[in-house]
Amino acid sequence: MIGKHRLRSAAGLVLIWALVGLTMACGTSSPSSEIVATETVEITETTAETGHSPGPAASPADSVGRSLAPARVAVNTRTNRIYVANQQGGSVSVIDGATNRPLAELPVGAAPLGIAVNPETNRLYVANTASGNVFVIDGVSNEFVAAVPVETSPKGVAVDIETNRIYVTNFASESVSIIDGSTNEVIGSLSVETAPAAVAVDPSRNRVYVVNTASNTVSFIDRSEATTLATVKVGNFKVDPSSVALNADTNRLYTANPFTDEVSVIDAGEATIIASVAVGTRPHDVAVNPKTNRVYVANAGDGEVSVLDGATNSIETVVAVGHRPLGVAVNPETNRIYVANSLDDTVSVIDGATHSVIATIAL
Numbered sequence: 270m271i272g273k274h275r276l277r278s279a280a281g282l283v284l285i286w287a288l289v290g291l292t293m294a295c296g297t298s299s300p301s302s303e304i305v306a307t308e309t310v311e312i313t314e315t316t317a318e319t320g321h322s323p324g325p326a327a328s329p330a331d332s333v334g335r336s337l338a339p340a341r342v343a344v345n346t347r348t349n350r351i352y353v354a355n356q357q358g359g360s361v362s363v364i365d366g367a368t369n370r371p372l373a374e375l376p377v378g379a380a381p382l383g384i385a386v387n388p389e390t391n392r393l394y395v396a397n398t399a400s401g402n403v404f405v406i407d408g409v410s411n412e413f414v415a416a417v418p419v420e421t422s423p424k425g426v427a428v429d430i431e432t433n434r435i436y437v438t439n440f441a442s443e444s445v446s447i448i449d450g451s452t453n454e455v456i457g458s459l460s461v462e463t464a465p466a467a468v469a470v471d472p473s474r475n476r477v478y479v480v481n482t483a484s485n486t487v488s489f490i491d492r493s494e495a496t497t498l499a500t501v502k503v504g505n506f507k508v509d510p511s512s513v514a515l516n517a518d519t520n521r522l523y524t525a526n527p528f529t530d531e532v533s534v535i536d537a538g539e540a541t542i543i544a545s546v547a548v549g550t551r552p553h554d555v556a557v558n559p560k561t562n563r564v565y566v567a568n569a570g571d572g573e574v575s576v577l578d579g580a581t582n583s584i585e586t587v588v589a590v591g592h593r594p595l596g597v598a599v600n601p602e603t604n605r606i607y608v609a610n611s612l613d614d615t616v617s618v619i620d621g622a623t624h625s626v627i628a629t630i631a632l
Contacts, residue, residue: 337355339353340381343393346602354382379397392406402419421440423437425480427469445458457495459479466511469514476489481510503533504531510524514564515557518559525553531547549568559601561621562578594608594610594617
């Protein structure tokens, strides 16, 4: 059964083109910035790291002429492994954060987008938008563990490390599926507003935050009672928030709003917007380093990452990366930022101390 699932990466690729257009609609502008980097790393296969061959999707011969379209990034802070969801490639790239070297490429379902890690269990969760399921992968062996059916068009994923529950936004179902990480079964569903695209969890405050793209809102949910406590409007028509990030230390939420080229800053305690910060063109994803109180925004339209000072809600600097960056993630332990460049099939690595690109990893 394991082999059957691990070799299905090519299945349903005909559906991906429609979904790529849907998820990348926010990044239709032609980027103007070129890649700035001090190192370019070509993809390699490292079977010694994983103990097995990554499978057909990882073959160098198969990679010739293909486009992966990396769209989202997740980081395991304990193992310093970086995981990249390749939406068009139907795969997840595994990168060693210490060496910036690719270790493996793992076949998953059709049009993978949302990706998250539980560092406590070393499990990876990948939302396959066109397959309607979530793949569970063992972070030690890089082996497939389970395919969990959810609802229509799963898009965003977040992990609650305290309860070992995984929250998955179903873009076309106006719902959030809750998966028990110990059994890999869906144990509940939350009703939200239209087109939920992303989710964040705050275990310390017992909250789940869901971005509803078509409603231009963020739902504040009590995770214990599974009830909506508040709904915050982040803009008017065509604001279309595409992602959300939480700084639990400051209790601030950040949403990327691609149609107004802004980031909304929300006081999560008061459920009110306290600032709207102009960033680059088509901001598509947002990530936070709670240790430095810096917010990183991937601007898909101009090939840049805006760096926001969380204390002042002002732009500190802008970092040029690759073409159409769609995903960004932070490792607070190493102060490294990872940016998925969808048109280049690369990941830019930014040093959080200097805010300069120190490597460009070819996938």
